[in-house]
Amino acid sequence: MNKRFKLSSLFALLLVTALALSGCNTFSGTSGGGGKQVLNLVELQEPPNLDSAKSTDTVSATLLNNIMEGLYRVGKDGNPVLGIAAAAPQVSPDKKTYTFKLRDAKWSDGKPVTAHDFEYAWKRALDPKTASEYAYILYPVKNAEAFNMGKAKADDVGVKALDDKTLQVTLEQPIPYFLDLLTFPAYLPQRQDIVEKFGEKYALEAKNMVYDGPFVLTSWVHNQSFSVKKNDNYWDKNTVKLQQVNWQIVKDGGTQINLYNTGKLDFTYLPTEFTAKYKNNKDVFNIKESSSWYLEMNQTEKLFQNPKIREAIGLAIDKKTLTDKVEQNGSIPAGGIVPPSIKASGFDDKKKYREVNQDKVQYDPAKAKQLWQEGLKELGMTQDQVPPIHILGDDTTGAKKDLAYLQDQLQRNLGAKIVIDSVPFKERLERGKHQQFDLLYSGWNADYNDPMTFLDLFTSDNSFNRGKWSNKEFDELIAKSKQNPDFKQRFNDLTKAEQILINDHGIVPLYYRTRLGLKQPKIKDWYWNSIGFEYSLKWTYIEE
Numbered sequence: 260m261n262k263r264f265k266l267s268s269l270f271a272l273l274l275v276t277a278l279a280l281s282g283c284n285t286f287s288g289t290s291g292g293g294g295k296q297v298l299n300l301v302e303l304q305e306p307p308n309l310d311s312a313k314s315t316d317t318v319s320a321t322l323l324n325n326i327m328e329g330l331y332r333v334g335k336d337g338n339p340v341l342g343i344a345a346a347a348p349q350v351s352p353d354k355k356t357y358t359f360k361l362r363d364a365k366w367s368d369g370k371p372v373t374a375h376d377f378e379y380a381w382k383r384a385l386d387p388k389t390a391s392e393y394a395y396i397l398y399p400v401k402n403a404e405a406f407n408m409g410k411a412k413a414d415d416v417g418v419k420a421l422d423d424k425t426l427q428v429t430l431e432q433p434i435p436y437f438l439d440l441l442t443f444p445a446y447l448p449q450r451q452d453i454v455e456k457f458g459e460k461y462a463l464e465a466k467n468m469v470y471d472g473p474f475v476l477t478s479w480v481h482n483q484s485f486s487v488k489k490n491d492n493y494w495d496k497n498t499v500k501l502q503q504v505n506w507q508i509v510k511d512g513g514t515q516i517n518l519y520n521t522g523k524l525d526f527t528y529l530p531t532e533f534t535a536k537y538k539n540n541k542d543v544f545n546i547k548e549s550s551s552w553y554l555e556m557n558q559t560e561k562l563f564q565n566p567k568i569r570e571a572i573g574l575a576i577d578k579k580t581l582t583d584k585v586e587q588n589g590s591i592p593a594g595g596i597v598p599p600s601i602k603a604s605g606f607d608d609k610k611k612y613r614e615v616n617q618d619k620v621q622y623d624p625a626k627a628k629q630l631w632q633e634g635l636k637e638l639g640m641t642q643d644q645v646p647p648i649h650i651l652g653d654d655t656t657g658a659k660k661d662l663a664y665l666q667d668q669l670q671r672n673l674g675a676k677i678v679i680d681s682v683p684f685k686e687r688l689e690r691g692k693h694q695q696f697d698l699l700y701s702g703w704n705a706d707y708n709d710p711m712t713f714l715d716l717f718t719s720d721n722s723f724n725r726g727k728w729s730n731k732e733f734d735e736l737i738a739k740s741k742q743n744p745d746f747k748q749r750f751n752d753l754t755k756a757e758q759i760l761i762n763d764h765g766i767v768p769l770y771y772r773t774r775l776g777l778k779q780p781k782i783k784d785w786y787w788n789s790i791g792f793e794y795s796l797k798w799t800y801i802e803e
Contacts, residue, residue, distance in 0.1 A: 567634035594618030605746030
């Protein structure tokens, strides 16, 4: 996650490409739940926004997954299971109309969850005034895109509450993975009275929202901690064993390890500087991801509009040393944007995209220096005329180490003056959104299991295209791939699109991320996902 864009029939075709929420890790044991059911976790960043219509990051999505529930939620095996929907929907013969019956579910304040809450939430996310960057994910719904683009009215959108317990959804065209989409935050219900009561402050404080999921947010001390407790009004409360979950927001790696070793945390991500010391520890586990990390260059600036300058930056960075010596967590050097875990959708669903399209990782400091000088000459600049280049990234210990490495590589191999801007996660997202950077250290985790979830980020009109790289042929290939029923041709077009992105140096691929964590053995049935949000706590319990 952590994305943005606008498309039209993206999903109506992606769906045939088997968008499955696969890649689920679990730490399981026999069913149980005795003992003190309080779990203490760590988070590296503040959740920027818990408004499901506006959140775009994995931190917020993970918390929302545990305090809210839509018609469906992601199950233990990574596939959608019934949530607020009482049963599988009735589907029309043309597979365009879904009729859902809602179960007797309540909000945390005791009021019933109704079909009107879903209709309101979906239309609010699509309303242009909401400015939701994730509105596109609702585009499979009839007239959703037209409404979002200001070309239709809210009443034209194909989501209708027929009564309090019946929701009818009409699609633009049949979509095999529609139930998967229903697990995304943008498809969650919202209470109109609560949203309107708090206005701009909605979902920015624990008290400023209501909940219909397994847990209720009870405390949120910004930039320090947040806590949830079991939701006694949750329809499936008997399944929930944990009574309380506490998160401390800790950015410093040494502090994280100290808290874990002194028993104040039951889980922590393993900071890179401690990998060698803990790699054989019995508590270590691998956190698989479907994510890519890369540099975006602000191409609204003259310097980065030059292809040779962009290529020089890519060739000046030794990605293998970055993964082997700095990351030290199993991350893989990247020569593309689509990570190895993503399927070769349409070509061979049994193979991974990178098995078919092997990427080439390049490091050539001599050529980088040559291209840098040639690029400056074309721009009519000398080395002395190049202003300090600011690289923007997060302020965690790990991010700071990465930024320092990138700074050293670019200064050493290009002779450029690089200034590091380490800022809180929320500020990094906001500054990236408004191109307030020269270089942006970015990461993206897959929303669904298809190459499109990465490639679509870099179309000219995608708001997640922070560097504003633009290529007409790339845009045409992506647009064609959203509607192409020939899936092998679609795969070939997506392959070509990635090649254009890389060959034109639209971004600088760095690595495909894997992370390590430390987890107390007493934690059972904790389900992690490599796609979308990170984990579910509905079934988790502590075995003393």
